Amino acid sequence: MTEHAARRPFGERLASALAERGPLCVGIDPHPQLLTEWGLPVDVAGLETFSERCVEAFDGVALVKPQVAFFEAFGSAGIAVLERVIGALRSSGTLVLADAKRGDIGSTMDAYARTWLSDTSELRSDAVTVSPYLGFGALAPALELAAQTQRGVFVLAATSNPEGAQVQRARVDDGRTVAQVMVDEAAARNTGAVTLGSVGVVVGATLAAAPDVGELRGPILMPGVGAQGGTADDVRRLAGDALRSVVPNVSREVLRAGPSVAALRAAVARAVDGFSFLQA
Numbered sequence: 001m002t003e004h005a006a007r008r009p010f011g012e013r014l015a016s017a018l019a020e021r022g023p024l025c026v027g028i029d030p031h032p033q034l035l036t037e038w039g040l041p042v043d044v045a046g047l048e049t050f051s052e053r054c055v056e057a058f059d060g061v062a063l064v065k066p067q068v069a070f071f072e073a074f075g076s077a078g079i080a081v082l083e084r085v086i087g088a089l090r091s092s093g094t095l096v097l098a099d100a101k102r103g104d105i106g107s108t109m110d111a112y113a114r115t116w117l118s119d120t121s122e123l124r125s126d127a128v129t130v131s132p133y134l135g136f137g138a139l140a141p142a143l144e145l146a147a148q149t150q151r152g153v154f155v156l157a158a159t160s161n162p163e164g165a166q167v168q169r170a171r172v173d174d175g176r177t178v179a180q181v182m183v184d185e186a187a188a189r190n191t192g193a194v195t196l197g198s199v200g201v202v203v204g205a206t207l208a209a210a211p212d213v214g215e216l217r218g219p220i221l222m223p224g225v226g227a228q229g230g231t232a233d234d235v236r237r238l239a240g241d242a243l244r245s246v247v248p249n250v251s252r253e254v255l256r257a258g259p260s261v262a263a264l265r266a267a268v269a270r271a272v273d274g275f276s277f278l279q280a
């Protein structure tokens with residue numbers, strides 16, 4: 001039997017994890033500055049120790065999101081650390097979202113999709129972040145492979161950075177914002193989802209206004225809480241009626257509690273507590 005045949009679809013597995021473990025995604029973002037603050041060298045050994053502590057501390061979290069860029073910055077040795085991080089999270093039964101933000105022409109997208117979403121890749125994760133800004137249709141290879149292997153994708157819709165508005169708040173001919181078009185395209189891939197669909201979107205917690213996610217039937221990742229200024233109240237406001245589908249992401253705000261595993265766990269518990277209204 002293939003590995004994926006034994007799994008439920010990603011969206012269903014995420015819905016269970018959110019209900020059991022609390023509504024939170026924690027990022028593993030090994031910024032050089034954080035390595036220094038943790039008393040670690042800014043090299044591959046530091047990266048590995050940082051990541052091992054995170055894996056140990058986050059084993060009860062619903063979704064863990066390694067930020068691929070911080071591993072790639074160390075070249076092939078950094079990628080090898082990322083493989084071990086993803087493998088350790090997989091073995092502990094924690095859902096992994098690889099934050100790779102991939103997006104390219106279809107034939108190249110196919111290779112990106114195999115990296116993060118195929119059963120045979122060392123980097124296989126439960127889901128990956130993708131950018132639809134080469135056109136949503138260019139994401140087809142990732143959406144198809146994710147559907148085949150019971151994995152998920154999170155499509156950037158309205159990002160947390162102020163520069164995103166230039167593209168994402170532009171309007172198409174029918175008056176919708178570009179961000180809304182991306183949400184609607186994602187929603188069309190979640191028809192028939194039982195609990196939560198496997199095609200999510202990303203909506204920044206820093207935004208004044210968000211696209212309408214009421215019909216998405218998939219998870220809404222909300223990064224930008226803490227270090228970027230977003231708060232639990234912002235998450236509540238932007239979630240609207242979709243409270244149970246929202247997964248706030250916190251990276252630096254939790255990671256700054258390190259290097260102690262106990263302190264990281266306490267920071268996670270505080271964050272989960274602060275968002276308990278989402279799954280109430």
Ligand SMILES: O=C(O)c1cc(=O)[nH]c(=O)n1[C@@H]1O[C@H](COP(=O)(O)O)[C@@H](O)[C@H]1O
Pocket residue numbers: 027029067099101129158159160161202203204223224225226227228249250251252253
């Ligand atoms: O896709 C993402 O995760 C993402 C989208 C977005 O709009 N904004 C955003 O901050 N992120 C990621 O979420 C994390 C936020 O980190 P903190 O600001 O430290 O909590 C980083 O890994 C970002 O790359």
